[in-house]
Amino acid sequence: MARAASKSGGAKPRKTTATRGRRGKALPDADTLLKYYREMLLIRRFEERAGQMYGMGLIGGFCHLYIGQEAVVVGMQSALDERDSVITGYRDHGHMLACGMDSRGVMAELTGRRDGYSKGKGGSMHMFSREKRFFGGHGIVGAQVALGGGLAFASRYREDGGVALTYFGDGASNQGQVAETMNMASLWQLPLIFVIENNKYGMGTAVTRSSAGEELFKRGAAYGIPGEKVDGMNVLTVAERAAEAVAHVRENGPMVLEMETYRYRGHSMSDPAKYRSRDEVNKMREERDPIETLRDLILKEKVADAEGIKQIDADVRAIVADAAEFAQQSPEPEPEELYTEILIEA
Numbered sequence: 001m002a003r004a005a006s007k008s009g010g011a012k013p014r015k016t017t018a019t020r021g022r023r024g025k026a027l028p029d030a031d032t033l034l035k036y037y038r039e040m041l042l043i044r045r046f047e048e049r050a051g052q053m054y055g056m057g058l059i060g061g062f063c064h065l066y067i068g069q070e071a072v073v074v075g076m077q078s079a080l081d082e083r084d085s086v087i088t089g090y091r092d093h094g095h096m097l098a099c100g101m102d103s104r105g106v107m108a109e110l111t112g113r114r115d116g117y118s119k120g121k122g123g124s125m126h127m128f129s130r131e132k133r134f135f136g137g138h139g140i141v142g143a144q145v146a147l148g149g150g151l152a153f154a155s156r157y158r159e160d161g162g163v164a165l166t167y168f169g170d171g172a173s174n175q176g177q178v179a180e181t182m183n184m185a186s187l188w189q190l191p192l193i194f195v196i197e198n199n200k201y202g203m204g205t206a207v208t209r210s211s212a213g214e215e216l217f218k219r220g221a222a223y224g225i226p227g228e229k230v231d232g233m234n235v236l237t238v239a240e241r242a243a244e245a246v247a248h249v250r251e252n253g254p255m256v257l258e259m260e261t262y263r264y265r266g267h268s269m270s271d272p273a274k275y276r277s278r279d280e281v282n283k284m285r286e287e288r289d290p291i292e293t294l295r296d297l298i299l300k301e302k303v304a305d306a307e308g309i310k311q312i313d314a315d316v317r318a319i320v321a322d323a324a325e326f327a328q329q330s331p332e333p334e335p336e337e338l339y340t341e342i343l344i345e346a
Helices: 030-055 070-077 093-098 103-110 143-158 176-187 235-252 278-288 290-300 306-329 335-339
Strands: 085-087 164-169 192-198 227-231 255-260
Touching: 030 070, 030 093, 030 103, 030 235, 030 290, 030 306, 070 093, 070 164, 070 192, 070 235, 070 290, 085 143, 093 103, 103 306, 143 164, 143 176, 143 192, 176 192, 192 235, 227 235, 235 255, 235 290, 290 306
Parallel strands: 085 164, 164 192, 192 255, 227 255
Antiparallel strands: none
């Protein structure tokens, strides 16, 4: 992760016991468990601060928070290497951080500052990092899926062994370009993973009201693309399935993974989320929160003690506070920036 916590702080990992995980496999080692915990916690705390700064008027435009869905991107990214590419929609801050983009640069872009990843001109939905192979951040619902197909095509054309992940939501799964991309990905056996983040609501419409077939992982079946439903609230389950899927796709072509997850906040910062009850949200928080689930496991397996967990939280809060301070100190773009990077002559 970018701007990682101080090496001198944080929990000291201990060896895990021989507890068995999903499908009878042993748990990851202590370092991996703590890494997952830090990364999910960084996304959570970063998004909480972004929400606060939006309320203070420091972030303009649209802002879609990822709170509750952290296990999906952290688990999926754990299976990738430097050959692989990532693209997603507008709920994208968590993906940026999980890809290793610097928290300072992400927050500076959210606040429209010159030191942001798109020099303050892209905002929440449109920032990129070629270095980290993160290709956005896209505001048009479902449009990133076709672009993800292009990334996968590029990897196959270059024969570089790369896999492309294209993340999209349950609402976007009904868009026509998703079906078109599945058709072409199957025809050309592209190394593409369709990651459907099914958080149960497309804006304010429940998936039960918008999708005739609720088993979204079967959307690729008509094109011969295998699919699977995954518990997207458990980072260990996601990471395990991600590793299997990436290995499959590198050799055999596309796959669909439907991540069953849940967002705690509204669709965007302007959404009061009155279409669902407070009890529904609280029940998910209390029973299936991905960060608390992993925290409990870490304590149970004596990977870290309560003081170690507190130190991780303190380190993460310091990173987020630093990012917020950096963003507010960064200058705004010059007016001339409106006319730069809008045309490339080839």
